[in-house]
Amino acid sequence: MPKVRILAGLLTLLLAGCGLVPAPGPATDATAASSAVVTKSLRDVERFWAARYPPIADGAKFQPVQGGYHPYTENDPPPACGGEPVEYQPNAFYCPTEDFIAWDAQNLIPQLQETYGALLVGVVMAHEYGHAIQTRLGRTRQPTVVLEQQADCFAGAWLAEVQAGRSEAFQKASESQLENTVAGVLMLRDQPGTSALAEGAHGNAFDRIRALQEGMEQGNGQCAGYRADNLPVTEVPFSTRAEAASGGELASYEESVNLLAQDAQSYWQRTFPRLTGSAWPELPIQPFEAGSPPDCRQPDTSAQGAAFYCRDGDYIAFDNQDLGPALYERIGDNAVGMLLGDLFARAAQARRGASTTDKKGQLAVDCLAGSWTNDLLTRGEDRGIRLSPGDLDEAVAALLAFGRADEGNAPTAFERIAAYRQGVLEGLNACD
Numbered sequence: 220m221p222k223v224r225i226l227a228g229l230l231t232l233l234l235a236g237c238g239l240v241p242a243p244g245p246a247t248d249a250t251a252a253s254s255a256v257v258t259k260s261l262r263d264v265e266r267f268w269a270a271r272y273p274p275i276a277d278g279a280k281f282q283p284v285q286g287g288y289h290p291y292t293e294n295d296p297p298p299a300c301g302g303e304p305v306e307y308q309p310n311a312f313y314c315p316t317e318d319f320i321a322w323d324a325q326n327l328i329p330q331l332q333e334t335y336g337a338l339l340v341g342v343v344m345a346h347e348y349g350h351a352i353q354t355r356l357g358r359t360r361q362p363t364v365v366l367e368q369q370a371d372c373f374a375g376a377w378l379a380e381v382q383a384g385r386s387e388a389f390q391k392a393s394e395s396q397l398e399n400t401v402a403g404v405l406m407l408r409d410q411p412g413t414s415a416l417a418e419g420a421h422g423n424a425f426d427r428i429r430a431l432q433e434g435m436e437q438g439n440g441q442c443a444g445y446r447a448d449n450l451p452v453t454e455v456p457f458s459t460r461a462e463a464a465s466g467g468e469l470a471s472y473e474e475s476v477n478l479l480a481q482d483a484q485s486y487w488q489r490t491f492p493r494l495t496g497s498a499w500p501e502l503p504i505q506p507f508e509a510g511s512p513p514d515c516r517q518p519d520t521s522a523q524g525a526a527f528y529c530r531d532g533d534y535i536a537f538d539n540q541d542l543g544p545a546l547y548e549r550i551g552d553n554a555v556g557m558l559l560g561d562l563f564a565r566a567a568q569a570r571r572g573a574s575t576t577d578k579k580g581q582l583a584v585d586c587l588a589g590s591w592t593n594d595l596l597t598r599g600e601d602r603g604i605r606l607s608p609g610d611l612d613e614a615v616a617a618l619l620a621f622g623r624a625d626e627g628n629a630p631t632a633f634e635r636i637a638a639y640r641q642g643v644l645e646g647l648n649a650c651d
Contacts, residue, residue: 252332253324254324256337257324259387261348263341263386274440275443289320289321290328291323292324315351320348322343335399337389339400342404350366368445369430371427371431372430372434372441372445375435376435379438401632404424404428424612424615430442475547475556483559484501487591494647502535504536505536513534515530521621528569552610552613557618558617561584585642587642590646593646596643611643
């Protein structure tokens, strides 16, 4: 096998650190460039809603935002909203009382564009315009998390317009551009442990990406129907003070590998017979030093070659020097869980005589990995380790990093996350 290169492409974005916003500084050329992207994005979103608003508003004519669009900086704050002055924050927001949209043109938007691409800036603006649509529809009497995910869904409906080639601001995005956009959405999430009932809750990335995808695939009619009683929300607060104090993280990388590997082995011993009627033989695990993987004639690779299931040797192996520790330190313990979950799922798929390399096989692997997550999520407190707040987002971040799509027939980021989500929410039966 070639020498492992784990810090490439999207894996670089996710493992290089999760900070989004730098310390406030002077305006740069990036400010002007990102402002131009914002302007063309908002014009395109307005064009979209001029056609799409009447069908979800009983034929009412669409009225664009009347209070204007306001870029702001630390030295030039946004207008007052509801009579209250707005302090500088690296943010973007819609003000319902004054009907305007404002955004931090100094730090937030320039960095989003630089790190994740212009399309994410468009999605952020489409999200804020989604709040303006809610006000026009008179549908604002819902928990904040519902309103935020509805705005995500509306942004997804606009993103589908881009992908259909009807946008006047963006060309159809490549799979790489879409993955970067999804990676950006991962960063724009609530802090782990935030209750879905909290004022201002937006939802975890696991739920927000689902909402964005629903908008893309089902349109704004689906989004308009979001209610507290029909929206699946997985965000939960920490269950104990000790869990909150630790951030829900296992104490070390080594503990994460040991406990999660034991749990995955136990899970497949219990459940594999349901798939095949056969027992699950113990799956050997071979950690290796970076660039020195064990010999394997038929490696079924993941994480850009830094991890694999060896078909001819029937074992799994992963880079235990660079990849594993970096996942733990820069994403979290369940990124290690996703690595192991992916490898065990590849073994399960291969052991039942099915492909893991074509599109259908890859999606089956993602669903099977999600089925183990379902077990971790739903088990009782007396059954060993369980998921904590933030773990689902860590898993999705790792899944994106491992599976950078090639152009062509490979599954998209949305398809892979959807397959994983199906396993998480429905369990093993959804993957059979």
